[in-house]
Amino acid sequence: QVQVVESGGGLVQAGGSLRLSCTASGLTLDNYAMGWFRQAPGKEREGVSCISRSGGSTYYVDSVKGRFTISRDNAKNTLYLQMNSLKPEDTAMYYCAASGRLGLPTREPDFGYWGQGTQVTVSS
Numbered sequence: 001q002v003q004v005v006e007s008g009g010g011l012v013q014a015g016g017s018l019r020l021s022c023t024a025s026g027l028t029l030d031n032y033a034m035g036w037f038r039q040a041p042g043k044e045r046e047g048v049s050c051i052s053r054s055g056g057s058t059y060y061v062d063s064v065k066g067r068f069t070i071s072r073d074n075a076k077n078t079l080y081l082q083m084n085s086l087k088p089e090d091t092a093m094y095y096c097a098a099s100g101r102l103g104l105p106t107r108e109p110d111f112g113y114w115g116q117g118t119q120v121t122v123s124s
Contacts, residue, residue: 001025001026002024002025002026002027002113003024003025003026004022004023004024004027004096004097004098004113004114004115005022005023005024005025005096005115005116006020006021006022006094006095006096006115006116006117006118007020007021007022007023007118008020008021008118009094009118009119009120009121010119010120010121011121011122011123012086012120012121012122012123013122013123014086014087014088014122014123014124015085015086016086016122017082017083017084017085017086018083018086018120019080019081019082019083020036020080020081020083020094020096020118020120021078021079021080022034022036022078022079022080022081022096022115023077023078023079024077024098024113027077027098027113028077029072029074029077029078029079029098030053030054030074030077031053031100032053032098032099032100032113033050033051033052033053033098033099033100033101033102033103033104033105033110034050034051034070034072034079034096034097034098034099035047035048035049035050035051035096035097035098035099035105035106035111036048036049036050036070036079036081036094036095036096036097037094037095037097037108037111038090038092038093038094038095038120039092039093039095039117040089040091040092040093043092045095045108046061047059047061047106047107047108048060048061048064048068048081048094049061049064049068049070049081050070050104050105050106051070051071051072051079051104052103052104053102055071055072055074057103057104058070058104059104059106063089064083064090067083067084067085067086068081068082068083068084069081069082069084070082079096081094083120086120086122087122088122088123088124089122090120090122091120091121091122092119092120093117093118093119093120094117094118094119094120095114095115095116095117096114096115097111097112097113097114097115098111098112098113099111099112100112
């Protein structure tokens, strides 16, 4: 049974940093492209950042470019999202997802395995 688990969320002041982690049991992550998505209250879920299987290609939504960094450690079967210079508008539930597609998938339908999410709250 596949289980994707996020961790590292919390409450932080604006300008602060958090690092999210994602691990998966039942999956060998280096066989999957990975992504971070987020959903704020009353808003649709959006893709934040994605990374190819090798880590050689990445995608960032414009609102986080220069502040967030996605990375993966396939030896540890772990995905990360380093979030710096956090803003109140980054407040959301953050989800980790895995995609069996080749290349750099970025759309939600491309991702077949999802975690339950970790809450990030940025206070002003």
